[in-house]
Amino acid sequence: VGHKVYHFAWMHFYSPSNFSGRQKKAVWMDCGIHAREWIAPAFCQWFVKKIVLTYRTDEKIKQMVQNLDFYVTPVLNIDGYIYTWINESTRLWRKSRSPPPVGCTCHGVDLSRNFYANWGTVGVSTDCCSNTYCGQSPVSEKESQAVAEFVGNRTAEIICFLTIHSYGQVLLPYVGLAAAKVMTAVHRMEYEAGTPPEILYEFSGSSQDWARLIGIPFSYTFELRDKAEFGFLLPEEQIQPACEEAYAGARVTIWVSILTSYFITSALV
Numbered sequence: 001v002g003h004k005v006y007h008f009a010w011m012h013f014y015s016p017s018n019f020s021g022r023q024k025k026a027v028w029m030d031c032g033i034h035a036r037e038w039i040a041p042a043f044c045q046w047f048v049k050k051i052v053l054t055y056r057t058d059e060k061i062k063q064m065v066q067n068l069d070f071y072v073t074p075v076l077n078i079d080g081y082i083y084t085w086i087n088e089s090t091r092l093w094r095k096s097r098s099p100p101p102v103g104c105t106c107h108g109v110d111l112s113r114n115f116y117a118n119w120g121t122v123g124v125s126t127d128c129c130s131n132t133y134c135g136q137s138p139v140s141e142k143e144s145q146a147v148a149e150f151v152g153n154r155t156a157e158i159i160c161f162l163t164i165h166s167y168g169q170v171l172l173p174y175v176g177l178a179a180a181k182v183m184t185a186v187h188r189m190e191y192e193a194g195t196p197p198e199i200l201y202e203f204s205g206s207s208q209d210w211a212r213l214i215g216i217p218f219s220y221t222f223e224l225r226d227k228a229e230f231g232f233l234l235p236e237e238q239i240q241p242a243c244e245e246a247y248a249g250a251r252v253t254i255w256v257s258i259l260t261s262y263f264i265t266s267a268l269v
């Protein structure tokens with residue numbers, strides 16, 4: 001079975017600009033970079049649905065849609081995601097499904113360790129059978145290449161980069177205690193914000209660190225439910241509440257990134 005990236009489902013929302021002569025800014029959101037984190041792709045779809053349904057009635061969303069374009073990638077690691085649907089033995093697959101390097105028998109690279117951000121240093125493995133295998137070189141994978149090219153060509157445009165994972169209920173780095181608070185308030189599930197070494201563990205080569213390095217000011221990782229009770233096997237009845245929390249967090253994060261963004265403050269309509 002050869003490696004094939006079936007397709008990238010980029011979903012783009014463009015809306016008419018309200019101010020003339022200025023390049024419109026944008027938000028990037030990707031979900032499902034790690035195959036087994038099923039709540040993430042569910043959230044990207046929820047996010048799009050909510051925006052489409054509420055942009056007329058939710059004043060903040062209305063202003064976001066008027067002032068920003070949205071690039072949403074619901075399943076970034078599509079090969080890995082499809083693999084997790086095969087059976088119970090593949091359900092917890094994390095990496096991509098690229099073929100093994102010479103001399104190894106294991107497939108896949110940890111796409112969230114494959115970006116050009118202190119690549120191959122801490123929190124990674126060079127053993128291709130490891131779950132945190134960072135690949136043979138930075139941006140060696142088709143999936144990370146696609147993101148690096150798309151986002152890298154839009155550094156002047158994208159002001160907010162959100163990559164959605166699970167689990168742990170943490171926001172990295174300081175999305176702002178505001179977002180964690182808002183998310184906690186929705187269903188009284190506790191979310192924390194901080195830097196990876198403080199509240200998770202240190203790692204290199206993540207897309208969020210890379211996005212920050214190339215100059216995207218608001219670059220964050222959201223780790224959604226839960227706190228290891230069910231882990232990646234989050235029960236179906238928790239999908240909706242988890243999405244509701246994440247939506248509240250994404251909404252406030254994007255809002256703050258617009259308000260803080262030097263260029264746009266006076267242009268909000």
Ligand SMILES: [Zn+2]
Nearest residue numbers: 034037165166
């Ligand atoms: Zn993850």
